[in-house]
Amino acid sequence: MSLASLISPHLPVLTVLLPAFTAMLLVLIGDSRERLVLARRIALASVTLGLLLALKLALDAHGGELRVYRVGDWPAPFGIVLVVDRLSALMLVLTQAVALPVLLYASGGWDSHGRHFHALIQFQLMGLCGAFVTGDLFNLFVFFEVLLIASYVLLVHGQGRERFRVGVHYVAINLAASALFLIGVALIYAVTGTLNMADLAQRVPLVTGDETLVLKAAALILLVVFGVKAAMLPLYLWLPATYAAASAPVAALFALMTKVGVYSIVRVHGVIFGADGGASALVVEPWLLPLALGTSTLAVFGALAAQTLPRLVAYLTIASVGTILASLGLFSTAAWSAALYYMAHSTLVIAALFLLVELVASQRGDADSRLEPGAPVAQPVLLGLMLLLAAASAAGLPPLPGFIGKLMVLQASSGHDAQVWIWIVVLSVGFLTLVGLARAGSLLFWSTRPELAGTGTSAGASSKLVLATIALLIGGVAMTVLADPLKRYTDAAAAQLTDHRAYALGVLGGEGVDTTRPYVFPRPAAGVPAGQGAEGEP
Amino acid sequence: MNVSMEFLVASGIGWVTACGVFLMLRGRSFPVVLGLTLIGYAVNVFIFAMGRLWTSAPPIIGNGEVIADPLPQALVLTAIVIGFATTGFVIELALRSHHESGTDQVDGKEPGA
Numbered sequence: 347m348s349l350a351s352l353i354s355p356h357l358p359v360l361t362v363l364l365p366a367f368t369a370m371l372l373v374l375i376g377d378s379r380e381r382l383v384l385a386r387r388i389a390l391a392s393v394t395l396g397l398l399l400a401l402k403l404a405l406d407a408h409g410g411e412l413r414v415y416r417v418g419d420w421p422a423p424f425g426i427v428l429v430v431d432r433l434s435a436l437m438l439v440l441t442q443a444v445a446l447p448v449l450l451y452a453s454g455g456w457d458s459h460g461r462h463f464h465a466l467i468q469f470q471l472m473g474l475c476g477a478f479v480t481g482d483l484f485n486l487f488v489f490f491e492v493l494l495i496a497s498y499v500l501l502v503h504g505q506g507r508e509r510f511r512v513g514v515h516y517v518a519i520n521l522a523a524s525a526l527f528l529i530g531v532a533l534i535y536a537v538t539g540t541l542n543m544a545d546l547a548q549r550v551p552l553v554t555g556d557e558t559l560v561l562k563a564a565a566l567i568l569l570v571v572f573g574v575k576a577a578m579l580p581l582y583l584w585l586p587a588t589y590a591a592a593s594a595p596v597a598a599l600f601a602l603m604t605k606v607g608v609y610s611i612v613r614v615h616g617v618i619f620g621a622d623g624g625a626s627a628l629v630v631e632p633w634l635l636p637l638a639l640g641t642s643t644l645a646v647f648g649a650l651a652a653q654t655l656p657r658l659v660a661y662l663t664i665a666s667v668g669t670i671l672a673s674l675g676l677f678s679t680a681a682w683s684a685a686l687y688y689m690a691h692s693t694l695v696i697a698a699l700f701l702l703v704e705l706v707a708s709q710r711g712d713a714d715s716r717l718e719p720g721a722p723v724a725q726p727v728l729l730g731l732m733l734l735l736a737a738a739s740a741a742g743l744p745p746l747p748g749f750i751g752k753l754m755v756l757q758a759s760s761g762h763d764a765q766v767w768i769w770i771v772v773l774s775v776g777f778l779t780l781v782g783l784a785r786a787g788s789l790l791f792w793s794t795r796p797e798l799a800g801t802g803t804s805a806g807a808s809s810k811l812v813l814a815t816i817a818l819l820i821g822g823v824a825m826t827v828l829a830d831p832l833k834r835y836t837d838a839a840a841a842q843l844t845d846h847r848a849y850a851l852g853v854l855g856g857e858g859v860d861t862t863r864p865y866v867f868p869r870p871a872a873g874v875p876a877g878q879g880a881e882g883e884p
Numbered sequence: 885m886n887v888s889m890e891f892l893v894a895s896g897i898g899w900v901t902a903c904g905v906f907l908m909l910r911g912r913s914f915p916v917v918l919g920l921t922l923i924g925y926a927v928n929v930f931i932f933a934m935g936r937l938w939t940s941a942p943p944i945i946g947n948g949e950v951i952a953d954p955l956p957q958a959l960v961l962t963a964i965v966i967g968f969a970t971t972g973f974v975i976e977l978a979l980r981s982h983h984e985s986g987t988d989q990v991d992g993k994e995p996g997a
Contacts, residue, residue: 484959484962488962488966491966491970495969495970495973498973498977502977502980505984506984507984507985507992510977510980510981510984510985511981511984511985511991511992513977513981514913514916514974514977514978514981514990515990517970517973517974517977518908518916518920518974518990521920521924521970521974522908522920522923524966524970525920525923525924525927528927528930528931528963529927529930531931531959532927532930532931532934532956532959533934535934535935535955535956535959536934536935536936
């Protein structure tokens with residue numbers, strides 16, 4: 347027990363350190379042919395451990411405990427803090443729950459198509475977990491970069507001309523977004539003098555006068571940044587080509603990356619610039635909901651027009667992000683709870699779909715992933731049922747969790763001004779998703795060209811690949827069975843987000859704690875912000 | 885005429901950013917990389933300036949003298965390191981893409997081809 351009590355206070359940082367050290371170990375081991383099995387085992391063991399760790403944190407967080415880890419024991423807000431509340435713990439569990447089947451799937455062969463696959467996945471997980479536990483805005487940027495750099499390399503895993511072409515686009519747009527992120531963060535720091543999220547939630551309401559404008563500009567710049575990551579209208583154009591070009595396990599893991607953007611929008615625009623934000627309260631409210639509904643609508647049209655399977659799933663990713671963001675845009679705890687539930691479900695289903703369409707495509711001979719009649723697949727019943735399950739869940743048919751999630755969103759929107767729009771968009775997007783997937787399904791399994799039978803793989807997918815995909819689907823379906831406890835958890839998570847007092851108490855040790863501000867309160871004569879000296883001084 | 889330091893720094897950042905944006909919108913990957921680098925420089929100076937522009941103020945707490953805010957300096961250091969690494973990576977990626985597609989165009993094909 348003494349070991350447990352020794353480790354227990356360090357759990358938040360372990361979620362980051364575990365993948366970090368595993369990644370370093372995997373780099374050292376290398377991935378030559380004879381060591382690949384060892385690398386796979388280490389990676390799988392590490393992610394399993396990470397999942398257990400995340401579950402333990404979630405169970406603790408469920409009881410209402412706010413875990414705060416002060417790195418280097420520097421007091422907040424001067425040092426960096428890692429904070430695990432219900433939302434963070436939920437995201438950690440989701441990350442590992444997606445990563446484990448994806449790793450299993452990749453161990454079926456994809457990991458031997460390029461170098462250092464497992465190490466890169468671990469670095470990506472390190473960035474994801476870090477972004478979810480950090481309680482500091484600049485630290486969030488650093489973890490964004492960690493996960494992005496890993497994703498740059500993972501995207502081109504397997505190589506090929508198309509991957510390098512979209513790789514350059516992907517890197518360029520993300521570097522531009524990172525530059526904007528830094529500008530937003532620097533503006534916030536210039537006005538408030540802090541980047542600690544708990545401290546910011548205290549300081550932002552105090553900002554008044556002209557400085558509010560700077561702060562609002564910073565918040566909107568950050569919305570652009572997170573909008574790029576989350577693939578929000580009109581910043582989603584990079585996503586379909588990128589996700590469609592990536593190898594299946596990488597695309598499935600990337601389903602998590604859009605959720606980092608969503609998570610950051612919750613943390614920054616939902617909490618810091620939320621209803622209690624004083625003069626800069628709810629600065630993104632007029633933008634978020636219309637943009638989210640537009641994202642969903644356009645994405646589902648994209649899905650209907652898609653020519654290949656991965657592109658279809660990529661557009662469905664964007665459509666689901668639109669639904670989540672629309673729910674967030676309602677700015678109520680009930681809607682946030684719905685958004686969290688729907689996010690967890692849609693991530694699992696989208697990841698499963700990415701894996702599934704590759705399984706199907708690999709059995710269709712020359713037609714591959716193109717949506718046109720091709721060779722009949724070797725395992726029509728198994729794959730067909732899996733696609734049916736995933737499609738029904740993605741579209742939101744009862745009793746699958748997609749239905750419950752959308753129902754929660756619709757319920758939460760009652761009484762809102764835009765209720766009619768939300769109902770129209772959510773319901774018609776669900777219907778069109780079903781149409782798109784039904785079209786794909788009938789093409790894949792019924793409208794085949796029997797004369798080509800035998801040109802595809804006749805043996806069927808290896809059990810490892812099928813098992814990994816089924817695991818993700820089961821995870822999705824389990825969300826129906828566990829809907830009640832999960833909803834209670836997401837309700838509590840949403841309520842916790844609005845409780846600034848408890849958050850400040852946990853992180854800073856009290857509300858309105860005096861933290862040194864070198865120039866903000868009061869500002870010395872020399873401290874004219876750089877942007878305001880334009881008229882020149884005599 | 886006396887121009888304030890703030891004016892000089894602000895217009896300098898603005899000019900470099902404008903150049904960076906212009907280059908980033910070019911069709912070949914080399915100017916795009918240069919543009920990203922320039923924007924990175926502008927952002928770095930911007931972060932630094934957000935700690936306000938002080939003259940002859942050390943970033944350490946001394947004998948009650950005026951002190952400059954050390955935090956933006958630490959932030960900018962992190963941003964520089966990350967920017968350096970990503971620039972290195974994007975150059976390598978652009979080179980590789982060039983080898984794969986045989987052209988430096990970001991679309992992977994020559995205009996009109």
